[in-house]
Every structure is written in structure tokens, then in C-alpha cells.
Amino acid sequence: MLSDNATVSDAATRAAATIEDSRLAAVARxxxxxxxxxxxxxxxxxxAAKLLRAPVATVSIVDADRIWFKATHGLHGVTEIERAPGLCASAIQQEEPYVVTDALTDPRTAGNPLVHGEMGVRFYAAAPITTSDGHRLGTVDILDTRPRQIGQDELDTLRELAGVVMDxxxxxxxxxxxxxxxxxxRGQMERITSALQRSxxxxxxxxxxxxxxxxxYHAASPAEVTGDFYDVFALGGGxxxxxxxDVTGHGAQAAAVTSLTRxxxxAAALHSQDPAAVLAELNAALLLDPNVPQHCTVLFGLLRPEPTGGFEITLAGGGHPPALRTHSGSGVVEEIFPGGMLVGALPDAEFESCRLHLREGQTLLLYTDGLTEARPRGEFFGEEGLxxxxxSHPTTSASEQISELTGLLAGFDPGPTDDVALLALSVKSPTS
Structure with missing residues (x-):
């Protein structure tokens, strides 16, 4: 029996070593x-420190024998610590966020030197930074010197930030x-850049x-990454x-800002029901690093279905061109312009929002200025042209409107010199 147990133990040890070797290869990658x-x-x-109200936050990578900090907030002069015994090293052993509400009483951490040493850690929460093939490279984590609880919304925010790091x-x-x-x-550049843009x-x-x-999405040049972006996602509860x-500028730096912005x-939308407050959080994030010159324009909206049909929309603006609401069959085009200042340009920027209703037969169009700044046949297209x-091309649905605009862009000669992003929303008929 002892021999059988030893065999099982040896097999488990070898399996764990194989998994760790694969994980370290992913870190090196x-x-x-x-x-x-x-x-x-x-x-x-x-x-992470701001949104979760923690004095210390880090972006940590777990190496073979150390925890190395790619970024820290509230932790000065420390770039790495020994791996064992380590909070981060424990956190990467599981897929879900790792939480220690009171490190002095938790048996997992009661003997940890970070708890009894100069830092006096009492609270720790971490979300793993996980690759697409399942390797956990490290964590985004927060630490506090007092015991505390953490809610599911905060854990979701921590998980989203770990996703930002992975991106x-x-x-x-x-x-x-x-x-x-x-x-x-050189000939591979266009294909690779196009793939990066799609990411x-x-x-x-x-x-x-x-x-x-x-x-x-219309790419003006397949050889250059730009900063137009869009997204639609669920918030729960219907x-x-x-x-x-649109992020200013081009190239890798604009792309990095685009990823952070999205x-x-x-993350901000998970804990705020005010679109203007969401833009304010983005403004603060972009201003945290004064060496990044990029700012962006944004329209951000919340959708809520109405009992009588259609949707109530709260739309906030950050220096972006107005949205346009069209009515099928009538040729009426309304500007929806909440206002608001550029995002990431000024620390005291103000953002505004407005409410509107989207009914059956109406379509709301959002676009970037690559469309209106195009010069087909040498003439400025402009917002009036749009x-x-x-x-003159009234449509009954979002897909029809996007199809019409796609055809318009294809016919521009010369084509747009900047990328164009289009997003259209329309209410489905009850029979569709």
C-alpha cells in the first residue's frame, strides 16, 4: 500500500511539474x-486601487522563483518578492478570483511574512491574468492593511481589469x-496589421x-492600426x-489606448448607471499617465426596454459627433447631441447626457468622423452630406442602413483617409 501511495504521489508531482513548465513557457512567450x-x-x-478603494494594487507576474511587479500603485521601491510563500503564487492556482478577507485568521495566510512583516497585509483579492489557452501568468490584485469584505461587483471589476492586462x-x-x-x-505587414486591428x-x-x-468597420489603410472602436454588451436585468x-493618432500607441478605453x-459600466459618470472614469484613466498624448471622442449609451415597446436610451457624449435618428419612410433625420468635452484632454472635463426613446421604425446611427471628413471627388462630405x-435613402432597419452606408463608402473616390466605424440600432417589429 505504501508503494502504491508513493506511485500516485510521484505521478501527481510529475503532472504538476509539467503544468508549471507549460505555464512558465507561456510567461516567456x-x-x-x-x-x-x-x-x-x-x-x-x-x-484597481481607485475603483476598489484599496491603498495598494499591483499587476504581478509569477516567475519560477519570484513574483515580479509589472506595475504597482501605493507600493514604492519594490519590484519583486520571493515566490514562496506568496499570495500571488497561491492566487494563480485557481481560475476564479482569490480573496482573503482577514489574513491573520485565514489558515492560508496566517504564517505569510507579508502579513507579519512591515507591510502588515490583512486583506488581499486577486484576479488571474489568464491566456486564451488557459495559462495563468499572474494577477491583478489589491491589498489593504485592514480586514474587509468584497462584493461580487468589485470582483467582476477586478476580473475585467485582469482582462485588460491580458489584452x-x-x-x-x-x-x-x-x-x-x-x-x-515586408509583404506580410498588411495582413498582420489587419488582424491586430480586428483584435x-x-x-x-x-x-x-x-x-x-x-x-x-472600414479600414482606410490595411497597413496602419488606428483607434476607432465600438461595442455592445449586457449589463444584466434586461x-x-x-x-x-475614436482615439486620436495611429499606430501601436493609439491601439493600446483603444484597448484600455474599451x-x-x-468595467465602469458594471458599477455605474450614469453614462456621464462612466465617461468621467474613462477621462481619469486616460489622464493617469501624462506621457500619453492620446485622447478620444466617445458616445456611450445605456439601453432599457420599455413595457410599451421600444427602448429608452440614455446617451452621454464626450466630444463626439452627434448620433442621428432616422424615421423609416419619412426622410426625417434628427441630430441627437448630448454635448460633452473630449475624453482624456482635461482633468476637469465635463460630460453630459440626454434621454431619448427609440420606437419601431426608427434607427439610431453612431459613426466616426472618418465618414464625414472624407472628400469624394474632392468635395468635403461633412455632416450635412451624411x-x-x-x-434620401430611408431604411426600415439597422442592417439596411449599414448596408446603404457600406455601399456609399465603397463608392467614394478617393476613399476615406481615416478609418470609419458605424453602429446602428433599430427596434424590431413584433412579428420579426
């Missing part, structure tokens, strides 16, 4: 260890691969009960959120 501070990761740590790592790795491939074969957009839009949602915007909006086109 992202080539992130011992790299200098980086704005997107620093902003995630600062956001940034993927984006960074994609950029590195792009540079290496460019040295070997900044949702692969598909969700099915929203009672609503038709359609989108289109509520939905949507946004569309996931900051998603409204005139929509008035």
Missing part, C-alpha cells in the same frame, strides 16, 4: 519580465511579432431581445450598454 514601466499597465494598477499583453506581443516579421518580409473590435455583436444591431468612439468603459444621404 510574452517577454514581459524585467521590462521597464509601461503606461497601460500602470493605469490598470491605478484603476495589453496580447497587443504588445502582436506588435513584437509584427516588427520581427516586418524585418523578414481591437468585438468579433461579433450580441443578440439583444427586441433590437436589431448592425455595424461596419439592461444593455453600447459605445462608439475595457475601462466595460444627413442628406440618410434622408
Amino acid at each position: 510574452y517577454d514581459i519580465l524585467d521590462t521597464p514601466p509601461d503606461g497601460p499597465f500602470d493605469r490598470v494598477a491605478a484603476l 495589453a499583453l496580447e497587443l504588445r506581443r502582436s506588435a513584437q511579432l509584427t516588427l520581427r516579421k516586418e524585418r523578414r518580409a 481591437l473590435l468585438p468579433p461579433s455583436l450580441p443578440s439583444v431581445p427586441g433590437l436589431e444591431v448592425a455595424c461596419h 439592461r444593455w450598454a453600447f459605445f462608439l468612439g 475595457y475601462t468603459l466595460r 444627413k442628406a444621404f440618410l434622408a
Whole structure:
């Protein structure tokens, strides 16, 4: 019996070693260890501390024998600690967030030197940074010197921030691969950049009960990554959120800001029912790093189905062109312009919102200025040109409107010099 137990134990040890070897290979794949501070990761740590009201937050990577901090907030002069015994090393052993509400009484941490040492850690919560193939590289975590509880919404926020870090790592790795491939074969650049651009957009839009949602993305140049973005996602309780915007500039830095913007909006929407407050959180996030010159324009909205049919929409603006509401068959085009200032430009920026109702036969269109700033046949298209086109091409659904606009873009000569993102929403008829 002893021999059988030893055999089982040896097999388990070998299996664990194989899993850890694969995980360390994944860490090496992202080539992130011992790299200098980086704005997107620093902003995630600062956001974690702010949103979860914690004095210390880190973005940590678990190496073979150490915990290395890619970013810290409230923890000065420390870049790494020993792996064992370590909170982060324990946190990556499970898929779900790891929470210690009172480290002095929790048997998992009662003997940890971080608890009894100078830091005096009493509370710890961490969400794993997980690759698409299931390897947990490290954590986004928060620490406090007092015991406390944490709610599900806060854990969801922590999980979203860990997703932001993973997106940034993927984006960074994609950029590195792009540079290496460019040295070997210039001809591959367009295909790789196009794939990177697609990674900044949702692969598909969700099915929203009672609503038709359609989108289109027109890349002005397949060889350059730009910063247009959009998304639609559920908030629970029948509520939905949507946004569309444009980051200034081009290239990898604009793409990194785009990734941070999308996931900051998603995280903020989980705990705020005020679209203007969501934009204010994004503004604060973009301003955390003064070395990042990018700002963006955004329309952010919340959808709520109405008992009598249709949807109530609360729409907030951050320096973006107005949305347009069209009425099928009538040729009427309304500007929906909540106002608001550029996001990420000023610390005291103000954001405004408005309410509207979307009824059957109406479509709400959001677009980026690559469309209105185009110059087909040398003439500025402009917002008036767009409204005139929509008035002369009345449609009954979001998909029809996007189809008409896609045809319009295809006919521009010369084509738009900037990317164009389109997002349209329309109420489905009860019989559809």
C-alpha cells in the first residue's frame, strides 16, 4: 500500500511539474519580465486601487522563483518578492478570483511574512491574468492593511481589469511579432496589421431581445492600426450598454489606448448607471499617465426596454459627433447631441447626457468622423452630406442602413483617409 501511495504521489508531482513548465513557457512567450514601466499597465494598477478603494494594487507576474511587479500603485521601491510563500503564487492556482478577507485568521495566510512583516497585509483579492489557452501568468490584485469584505461587483471589476492586462499583453506581443516579421518580409505587414486591428473590435455583436444591431468597420489603410472602436454588451436585468468612439493618432500607441478605453468603459459600466459618470472614469484613466498624448471622442449609451415597446436610451457624449435618428419612410433625420468635452484632454472635463426613446421604425446611427471628413471627388462630405444621404435613402432597419452606408463608402473616390466605424440600432417589429 505504501508503494502504491508513493506511485500516485510521484505521478501527481510529475503532472504538476509539467503544468508549471507549460505555464512558465507561456510567461516567456510574452517577454514581459524585467521590462521597464509601461503606461497601460500602470493605469490598470491605478484603476484597481481607485475603483476598489484599496491603498495598494499591483499587476504581478509569477516567475519560477519570484513574483515580479509589472506595475504597482501605493507600493514604492519594490519590484519583486520571493515566490514562496506568496499570495500571488497561491492566487494563480485557481481560475476564479482569490480573496482573503482577514489574513491573520485565514489558515492560508496566517504564517505569510507579508502579513507579519512591515507591510502588515490583512486583506488581499486577486484576479488571474489568464491566456486564451488557459495559462495563468499572474494577477491583478489589491491589498489593504485592514480586514474587509468584497462584493461580487468589485470582483467582476477586478476580473475585467485582469482582462485588460491580458489584452495589453496580447497587443504588445502582436506588435513584437509584427516588427520581427516586418524585418523578414515586408509583404506580410498588411495582413498582420489587419488582424491586430480586428483584435481591437468585438468579433461579433450580441443578440439583444427586441433590437436589431448592425455595424461596419472600414479600414482606410490595411497597413496602419488606428483607434476607432465600438461595442455592445449586457449589463444584466434586461439592461444593455453600447459605445462608439475614436482615439486620436495611429499606430501601436493609439491601439493600446483603444484597448484600455474599451475595457475601462466595460468595467465602469458594471458599477455605474450614469453614462456621464462612466465617461468621467474613462477621462481619469486616460489622464493617469501624462506621457500619453492620446485622447478620444466617445458616445456611450445605456439601453432599457420599455413595457410599451421600444427602448429608452440614455446617451452621454464626450466630444463626439452627434448620433442621428432616422424615421423609416419619412426622410426625417434628427441630430441627437448630448454635448460633452473630449475624453482624456482635461482633468476637469465635463460630460453630459440626454434621454431619448427609440420606437419601431426608427434607427439610431453612431459613426466616426472618418465618414464625414472624407472628400469624394474632392468635395468635403461633412455632416450635412451624411444627413442628406440618410434622408434620401430611408431604411426600415439597422442592417439596411449599414448596408446603404457600406455601399456609399465603397463608392467614394478617393476613399476615406481615416478609418470609419458605424453602429446602428433599430427596434424590431413584433412579428420579426
